[in-house]
Amino acid sequence: MLEIKNLHARIAEDETEILRGVDLTVNAGEVHAIMGPNGSGKSTLSYVLAGKDDYEITEGEVLFNGENMLDMDPDERAAAGMFLAFQYPIEIPGVATMEFLKTAMNAQRKARGEDVLSIPDFMKRVKAAASHLNVSMDMLKRPLNVGFSGGEKKRAEILQMSLLEPKLCVLDETDSGLDIDALRVVSDGVNKLRSPERAMVVITHYQRLLDHIVPDVVHVLSKGKIVKTGDKDLALDLEKHGYAEYIDTAA
Amino acid sequence: MNATALIKHTQAESNLLDRYQSSKDGLAGSIAVSELREAAVEQIRDRGLPHRRVEEYKYSDLRAFMKSAAPLAAAADEAVAKAILADQNSYGDLERYQVVTINGVFAPDLSDVDGLTGEGVVISDFNSALKGEAGAQLLRSPKSAANDGVIALNTAFVQGGVVISLAAGVEVSKPVELVQIATSEGAQVSRTKVTLGEGSKLRLLETFAGETGNGELNAVFDYDIADKASLATTRLIAGKVDAARLFTTIATIAGEAEFKSLGFMAGPKFARNQQFIEFTGEHSEAKIYGVTMAGGEDLADQTLIVDHAVPNCNSREFFKTVLDGRAKGVYQGRINVAQHAQKTDGEMMTQALLLSEEAEMANKPELEIFADDVICAHGATSGQIDEDLLFYLRARGIPEDEARTLLVLAFLSEAIEEYGEDDVTDGLEERVRDWLAGH
Numbered sequence: 001m002l003e004i005k006n007l008h009a010r011i012a013e014d015e016t017e018i019l020r021g022v023d024l025t026v027n028a029g030e031v032h033a034i035m036g037p038n039g040s041g042k043s044t045l046s047y048v049l050a051g052k053d054d055y056e057i058t059e060g061e062v063l064f065n066g067e068n069m070l071d072m073d074p075d076e077r078a079a080a081g082m083f084l085a086f087q088y089p090i091e092i093p094g095v096a097t098m099e100f101l102k103t104a105m106n107a108q109r110k111a112r113g114e115d116v117l118s119i120p121d122f123m124k125r126v127k128a129a130a131s132h133l134n135v136s137m138d139m140l141k142r143p144l145n146v147g148f149s150g151g152e153k154k155r156a157e158i159l160q161m162s163l164l165e166p167k168l169c170v171l172d173e174t175d176s177g178l179d180i181d182a183l184r185v186v187s188d189g190v191n192k193l194r195s196p197e198r199a200m201v202v203i204t205h206y207q208r209l210l211d212h213i214v215p216d217v218v219h220v221l222s223k224g225k226i227v228k229t230g231d232k233d234l235a236l237d238l239e240k241h242g243y244a245e246y247i248d249t250a251a
Numbered sequence: 252m253n254a255t256a257l258i259k260h261t262q263a264e265s266n267l268l269d270r271y272q273s274s275k276d277g278l279a280g281s282i283a284v285s286e287l288r289e290a291a292v293e294q295i296r297d298r299g300l301p302h303r304r305v306e307e308y309k310y311s312d313l314r315a316f317m318k319s320a321a322p323l324a325a326a327a328d329e330a331v332a333k334a335i336l337a338d339q340n341s342y343g344d345l346e347r348y349q350v351v352t353i354n355g356v357f358a359p360d361l362s363d364v365d366g367l368t369g370e371g372v373v374i375s376d377f378n379s380a381l382k383g384e385a386g387a388q389l390l391r392s393p394k395s396a397a398n399d400g401v402i403a404l405n406t407a408f409v410q411g412g413v414v415i416s417l418a419a420g421v422e423v424s425k426p427v428e429l430v431q432i433a434t435s436e437g438a439q440v441s442r443t444k445v446t447l448g449e450g451s452k453l454r455l456l457e458t459f460a461g462e463t464g465n466g467e468l469n470a471v472f473d474y475d476i477a478d479k480a481s482l483a484t485t486r487l488i489a490g491k492v493d494a495a496r497l498f499t500t501i502a503t504i505a506g507e508a509e510f511k512s513l514g515f516m517a518g519p520k521f522a523r524n525q526q527f528i529e530f531t532g533e534h535s536e537a538k539i540y541g542v543t544m545a546g547g548e549d550l551a552d553q554t555l556i557v558d559h560a561v562p563n564c565n566s567r568e569f570f571k572t573v574l575d576g577r578a579k580g581v582y583q584g585r586i587n588v589a590q591h592a593q594k595t596d597g598e599m600m601t602q603a604l605l606l607s608e609e610a611e612m613a614n615k616p617e618l619e620i621f622a623d624d625v626i627c628a629h630g631a632t633s634g635q636i637d638e639d640l641l642f643y644l645r646a647r648g649i650p651e652d653e654a655r656t657l658l659v660l661a662f663l664s665e666a667i668e669e670y671g672e673d674d675v676t677d678g679l680e681e682r683v684r685d686w687l688a689g690h
Binding site for chain 1: 639640642643644645646647648649650651653654657658660661662664665
């Protein structure tokens with residue numbers, strides 16, 4: 001589903017190189033975890049996949065279901081099935097959450113040549129998804145993410161993810177800022193979306209999220225490259241020994 | 252008389268002086284009114300149109316903008332007015348009364364006079380009132396802008412208008428839409444006098460329709476709000492027009508009263524909405540909102556003076572401006588607090604969103620405070636669309652144009668929502684979308 005080949009990327013503004021030759025293949029149905037120390041390029045990788053234009057691709061390619069994803073605008077990527085759950089979901093005053101959800105769902109449907117949702121159909125979907133994630137109607141009436149707690153913001157991200165039904169989910173440090181209970185709600189929400197047709201890339205600094213969302217493959221990203229790949233036990237090993245070994249390897 | 256002229260007249264000023272000579276015999280009014288008109292013309296003759304060296308017009312140089320001045324619009328054409336009225340329908344299905352003027356003159360046949368009379372509202376012709384004994388009182392100037400050039404133009408040429416009076420305790424059940432229709436090209440100069448008796452309540456909608464060609468539109472609204480009365484006015488200034496659009500509010504607010512207004516502007520090449528608001532009684536509140544859009548080479552000016560002349564009043568001023576192309580936005584807002592106006596609470600904010608590199612915003616919020624026990628604040632911001640917000644929306648599949656539209660709407664909606672009056676402001680989102688798509 002996702003093939004990243006020798007991807008190099010730098011910050012457009014100051015030309016700092018962040019990704020230095022990432023190779024990664026994720027197949028449908030798989031959950032991959034990407035772990036790594038601070039500054040290793042984890043968040044950059046997620047932004048580059050979503051199409052943020054703060055970064056410049058200097059080498060390599062990204063194929064999404066065989067198509068060159070780097071040629072697509074962020075909204076085209078989303079309509080094609082790419083979803084990024086943001087580490088820091090952004091507050092947008094003046095845009096009601098419901099209105100935003102409807103606009104996003106229908107924009108993607110339009111882009112794919114599907115009919116827009118009727119209001120009752122839309123409401124039914126939102127209510128069902130919201131109840132699984134403990135998202136209240138009151139939250140949905142508020143402006144998007146405005147005044148939401150850290151946990152509410154992350155739940156709202158997963159709510160969007162379940163409504164937009166992406167093929168590829170990239171979760172950027174979804175565990176950051178969550179207490180144990182919130183972590184469980186969010187992880188349950190993510191696990192519900194696991195399916196043979198869907199791939200997930202879970203980016204995290206800590207192993208604890210992977211107790212809840214158990215990955216098929218674990219990668220270690222260090223200094224802009226994947227330096228080790230293993231199964232879920234690799235995460236446990238990292239938790240025990242830290243990243244020191246990999247920082248040295250990459251250096 | 253020409254010997255007193257202090258300036259070399261522009262083409263437009265010469266046209267205006269000629270216009271007065273040729274039309275003054277047809278303009279209504281008592282002798283006192285004629286004297287006021289003469290004095291106003293004298294002011295135009297001596298000082299010319301207001302220009303950039305007049306502080307209040309520093310950013311909105313009417314003299315430079317007006318290349319010529321068309322004659323006053325000809326007599327009303329009721330059939331044409333009916334067609335325009337049916338066509339424009341600014342408020343869709345909203346239940347409301349309509350009061351119509353054609354080329355500045357009250358048109359009772361097109362107005363819901365019976366319905367309003369039934370509710371206890373007295374509607375009458377401004378011109379008839381001008382001819383009466385108290386006619387000159389209908390042409391009052393605000394204390395804070397006694398010699399304003401735009402008001403002088405109005406006083407000199409006012410063709411007519413409507414007088415709306417609510418007796419004490421009258422609460423009108425539906426909004427009243429005052430539709431000013433132009434049926435022929437030419438200047439349109441009108442004045443509306445609204446008197447709210449004690450405890451009365453009115454929601455007013457001010458709309459403008461029809462083409463004035465090269466003629467300026469100059470509309471003054473004078474609100475006299477008695478104790479415990481409440482007035483909400485929504486002024487809709489829309490449409491791509493090349494001639495100047497000049498609007499003035501004069502409001503005096505007595506005790507324990509409420510005044511609320513929204514000035515919505517989108518489209519004209521040169522528009523100025525100036526408001527002069529004075530508290531004359533204690534424990535009253537004024538909430539003034541502005542929503543402005545300008546693109547191309549447009550100039551859009553929202554000017555405001557709020558006079559806290561008495562203690563214990565609150566005012567809130569909240570203005571939003573969106574600019575594109577090479578447009579220029581102007582906000583001049585001043586809160587005056589007199590020495591004895593203790594416990595005044597004034598809060599003014601003006602925010603601009605610039606969609607292009609070449610758009611320009613002149614923000615001038617001012618406080619002039621002589622009392623020592625007040626809460627007053629003002630703020631001004633100018634910024635661009637936040638790229639992070641834009642990316643978030645696009646990452647959810649919303650195409651860039653639509654994402655930008657959403658963010659502009661979000662920006663403007665803060666002022667619209669605070670104004671309230673949801674049934675009246677419902678259609679504004681569509682107007683913002685139209686402006687974004689077609690300016």
